[in-house]
Amino acid sequence: MKSADPLAFLIDTPDVAARRLLGCQLIYQVDGHKLAGRIVETEAYHQTDAASHSYKGPTPRTDVMFGLPGHLYVYFTYGMHYCCNVVTGPEGEGSAVLIRALEPLQGFEQMASHRRSKGGPMAITTINLTNGPAKVCQAFAVDKRFNGHDLHQLPLQLLPGEPLLDSQIVHTTRIGISRAKDMPWRFYEKDNPYVSKR
């Protein structure tokens, strides 16, 4: 008997998956250290959406988005940043959810050192540790090597959490894009201080 897939909830439309990802935990284990964060902000992307990398079909870069749900799509942008997405929907459909912010739970020192090592002197606080998509990747040391990684497995694992009530979820437009600006596919936990800023 094969046990049920704990990430089966990702096999849905990306907006539904983006809501369900709020409250889930991202775990990273290295060298006996454990990093953990709770997802508090997400954005949905789909192949029918002009703002998505998967718009107009797969390319070598975006193949992962069309692959198995529960895998990680990591892309490089602005010449210096990585961002990570959880692939959603059935295999063959180009959909994913961008992890925009985490609430740090464990491994603060490791996260801070990963963040600092990326650039010059920088004042790291608990708040600015993971309150943005590229910050999340830095803190968890996620780069292109993790593109296509299966999040069912360590060293980088996604654990289901208690789903948030609709009344705790704020539903609004996405950030930092020029096309399809008006699609309300950004979700975050109401009043959570670790959500990224405008």
Add this chain to the structure above:
DNA sequence: TGGACGATCCCCT
């Protein structure tokens, strides 16, 4: 083969 652009972040004014 080249050039424009980007799901960002940080520092400076």
Add this chain to the structure above:
DNA sequence: GGGGATCGTCCAT
């Protein structure tokens, strides 16, 4: 509030 850093990807010549 605005601009610079910095390079992979994609599309137009």
